[in-house]
Amino acid sequence: MARRPPTKPRKNASQARSRATVDALIEATARILVREGFEKTSTNRIAEIAGVSVGSLYQYFPSKEALVAAVIDRHNDEIMQIVRAAFVEVAEMPVEKAVRRLVTVAIEAHHIDPNLHRVLAEQIPRSGRLAEVEAFNHEVHALVRAYFESRRKEMRKIDLDMATFICVSAIEAVAHNTVLHQADMLSDKTVKVLVDETTRMVAGYLRPSA
Amino acid sequence: MARRPPTKPRKNASQARSRATVDALIEATARILVREGFEKTSTNRIAEIAGVSVGSLYQYFPSKEALVAAVIDRHNDEIMQIVRAAFVEVAEMPVEKAVRRLVTVAIEAHHIDPNLHRVLAEQIPRSGRLAEVEAFNHEVHALVRAYFESRRKEMRKIDLDMATFICVSAIEAVAHNTVLHQADMLSDKTVKVLVDETTRMVAGYLRPSA
Amino acid sequence: MARRPPTKPRKNASQARSRATVDALIEATARILVREGFEKTSTNRIAEIAGVSVGSLYQYFPSKEALVAAVIDRHNDEIMQIVRAAFVEVAEMPVEKAVRRLVTVAIEAHHIDPNLHRVLAEQIPRSGRLAEVEAFNHEVHALVRAYFESRRKEMRKIDLDMATFICVSAIEAVAHNTVLHQADMLSDKTVKVLVDETTRMVAGYLRPSA
Amino acid sequence: MARRPPTKPRKNASQARSRATVDALIEATARILVREGFEKTSTNRIAEIAGVSVGSLYQYFPSKEALVAAVIDRHNDEIMQIVRAAFVEVAEMPVEKAVRRLVTVAIEAHHIDPNLHRVLAEQIPRSGRLAEVEAFNHEVHALVRAYFESRRKEMRKIDLDMATFICVSAIEAVAHNTVLHQADMLSDKTVKVLVDETTRMVAGYLRPSA
DNA sequence: TATGAATGAGTATTCATTCAT
DNA sequence: TATGAATGAATACTCATTCAT
The missing domain is CATH 1.10.357.10 (Tetracycline Repressor, domain 2)
Known part of the structure; x- marks a missing residue:
């Protein structure tokens, strides 16, 4: 079995701001996936579209997957x-x-x-x-x-x-x-x-x- | 429209040796695709499994695709x-x-x-x-x-x-x-x-x- | 007309650290160009001499050119x-x-x-x-x-x-x-x-x- | 001092046929150099344009240089x-x-x-x-x-x-x-x-x- | 908590050169 | 002598991820 990257969100995003960031990231991922294809869907690009830094992305999601x-x-x-x-x-x-x-x-x-x-x-x-x-x-x-x-x-x-x-x-x-x-x-x-x-x-x- | 890599074979490989190389490459690609997934399917790995050099691979196929x-x-x-x-x-x-x-x-x-x-x-x-x-x-x-x-x-x-x-x-x-x-x-x-x-x-x- | 690699710098590198990286890269390029000639001037070598990773090089310059x-x-x-x-x-x-x-x-x-x-x-x-x-x-x-x-x-x-x-x-x-x-x-x-x-x-x- | 590839022609091309081959190779090199630039000037391409095999090229010239x-x-x-x-x-x-x-x-x-x-x-x-x-x-x-x-x-x-x-x-x-x-x-x-x-x-x- | 600069392993691809036929 | 298939080291470049600030 190939080892897979973790896929559980990192926190529960209790606060409203966190929730908004998480949503923005998911939305950005969906958009890029549709508009530019999987190959172009990089974490840096997702963060950029979501209006967030890559660092923040990794605060909420442990991996691209x-x-x-x-x-x-x-x-x-x-x-x-x-x-x-x-x-x-x-x-x-x-x-x-x-x-x-x-x-x-x-x-x-x-x-x-x-x-x-x-x-x-x-x-x-x-x-x-x-x-x-x-x-x-x-x-x-x-x-x-x-x-x-x-x-x-x-x-x-x-x-x-x-x-x-x-x-x-x-x-x-x-x-x-x-x-x-x-x-x-x-x-x-x-x-x-x-x-x-x-x-x-x-x-x-x-x-x-x- | 995203530009795609070329996918037409490069030579017709009429000679026996060439034909064997081409077959080995296709077979190796199929195997790695199945056993290790598309992400792990690198051209160097394909050549290795096919028992052929990367150079030969590119003599017959213009791209991984x-x-x-x-x-x-x-x-x-x-x-x-x-x-x-x-x-x-x-x-x-x-x-x-x-x-x-x-x-x-x-x-x-x-x-x-x-x-x-x-x-x-x-x-x-x-x-x-x-x-x-x-x-x-x-x-x-x-x-x-x-x-x-x-x-x-x-x-x-x-x-x-x-x-x-x-x-x-x-x-x-x-x-x-x-x-x-x-x-x-x-x-x-x-x-x-x-x-x-x-x-x-x-x-x-x-x-x-x- | 031959297509050329892009040559516009990627970021403006306003911050001090960035500026230092960019300068180090340009200086390293000049040095290798003089000491080893254009053929030996690889991006990995430039990064190495500049004391920087290749990734950083490509953060600021889109190509060797x-x-x-x-x-x-x-x-x-x-x-x-x-x-x-x-x-x-x-x-x-x-x-x-x-x-x-x-x-x-x-x-x-x-x-x-x-x-x-x-x-x-x-x-x-x-x-x-x-x-x-x-x-x-x-x-x-x-x-x-x-x-x-x-x-x-x-x-x-x-x-x-x-x-x-x-x-x-x-x-x-x-x-x-x-x-x-x-x-x-x-x-x-x-x-x-x-x-x-x-x-x-x-x-x-x-x-x-x- | 960087070591350079050898640049002396390999034989004296006494026979007429050899002379013709050598000329064709030099002419092909000049043409590609002018029409496609130095980067595109590969030995395989030179041989192709000269209507000769790479092997023959290396019979008369020890290197691209x-x-x-x-x-x-x-x-x-x-x-x-x-x-x-x-x-x-x-x-x-x-x-x-x-x-x-x-x-x-x-x-x-x-x-x-x-x-x-x-x-x-x-x-x-x-x-x-x-x-x-x-x-x-x-x-x-x-x-x-x-x-x-x-x-x-x-x-x-x-x-x-x-x-x-x-x-x-x-x-x-x-x-x-x-x-x-x-x-x-x-x-x-x-x-x-x-x-x-x-x-x-x-x-x-x-x-x-x- | 957020930022974004830095990392570097990994990938596709080229091309001068060799050598079995 | 000629051929061209095969070689493989070398190179430019990407991108998920980390971490100092």
Whole structure:
């Protein structure tokens, strides 16, 4: 196992000023990551953009990786907030309506900051945040599985983990590729058809055969 | 636009000795990429592992990126060979059988060298090979679409591009995530179920509703 | 057109410590240039001699060329200070006295650091300082021409630019070659004769014919 | 003393083919030196342009420096031929006419291949040809001095070495600077005035005072 | 607590030269 | 004798990190 740099923030930033500095640093990192790419994202540049000295940067983050990790965490938190809210909404819905809502939310979530999303996706393996991202995936899996479990009687007999794996993979992939090929398909109508079709595929898959 | 290093090979290496050197360099790059990650992949290290001098490396490759690009190209060629063969096989099959075969092939293709696949996936955006990989994706899309077109009468009425996009995304995602979570699901039986289920989802989606 | 490395200094180095570092780097560059020649003048060696890290070097100078350029600028400034002072002195003098003074000053100026002068002369074309050196030449030309203009009535009728070009070339060449062949002619008496003779040639050239 | 690479050609190139190869190599070196600058002048490039393999290059020249030295020698020989011929011509002329002729020849000689002249001038100190170039200068000095000696009675009383040094410096400088600033002064008329004026200065300097 | 000057190991790349074929 | 593939020491330059002020 390669030794990784530390990635935990150095203090709790209790005071408001500290908090502001930390935010500025994370924001600066995200911006440079998106606008100039990972190679150009140096700690000195981050500090400069954040309007802070490098010394201060290292007061709050023990390494460059810690900063990238913080950006990943922030982004994941934003997405998870949307996702969790969606599952609350969806809990009472029948399967097809629920799937449609979840597909829509998946696409929306991927569109929060598509460029950042793309850059982070590339950095996750090196970010020391693999565990957190896996945890994120597990939570999504668990939420879907729990919903499926609660709707078991409306669905055909099926291994719930397997079904969850396949449905999450499919929905996530459609959302992800839609972001990547954004140029090709952005009209509202196209998105609607996309949601319709994806919903049809997933809901059809779950529904008891006639 | 960030300027990229050149990635075209420098010589055609027609002679046997040259060819061996080039192969050794590509192989060494792939190995280090997998075993030590992109950051540790320095040109001097590649040359060392290939049993060749740095000078020779630069005789055949104008930059580090050119080497990574060569690895990507080689890997893509391997996969495309499998994929193209599969479509020849599948041409005469009915939809469900065809989908089953394609799902199987997708998973197999992703297993050729899963670790390399993972590392390369991360490097593609920086490799100057985006265009080639997109071409690869386009070819896959075209092959699938052509097959769908030829089986139109067995399928429901549907926008073929949309259907292709969704089916390819779904199948590719299942295969990809299967590789990522290989630890969890590797038993032959599990794989069989996985193929069955994915086939059911995709074939069901394409089939005319009862 | 060949692209050149940047030669503008990176920071203004206002603080005392910075200023000392910058001076040490310029001084070290000048020394190595003189003692070991341009080929041996590597940035790591410059930093070492300056008692500073390479990193610091690059904090203040964006390239090796920038350092050479700084040495050239410093040397030119030293010379121009002497030259400008000489023209202030000379303004009120009659032609022959003025020429004698200027010849003397030219030789003195070339003797400030003859070895450095020689090395720099070779590097100017590659230094990105051609423009500055040309500006220097233009200033000298302008000063001489202005003096000539102010003394027109003591001189024969003549194209002032042409006369300036020829006189400056001649005086400069005598001074320059004197430095190059310093071993041969350094006695005070020899120098006096040299100044007498050069003055005779130039002043004679400018004087109205009898 | 820094150790220098060897600069003597490796064989006498008795055979015609060898001679052709040697010439091609020298010519290629000169061309690259002029067209791409000293930095780009690599032995591999020279061999390529000469249409010869690097191996062959090293069969005839023991080092890169030897090639540059050969170019310098060739250029000097060309100039010396002109200069020697001029002194034969001039031997019977009276001083002013002779000076005029020599000034003209100096300018012509500097124009043989001005760009090559410039590049070589920069490389001489590093070429191991300093001695040869000094010998060249000595020969010029000797020729001028011999002429002066033969015309002593037409000239004022004067230290001949000193006079030679000053006159040669002045004429050479005018010719050299004329080449450097070629853009500014190239019309036939301008050159004529230049020759007239320089001749006036030098001849006036040598002439007994009225 | 903040600053930013200083550090130096590490990286990609070049090019004169050699030598097996 | 010619070839050109191979060599590898050397060089410019970057950037995460430290620490004196």
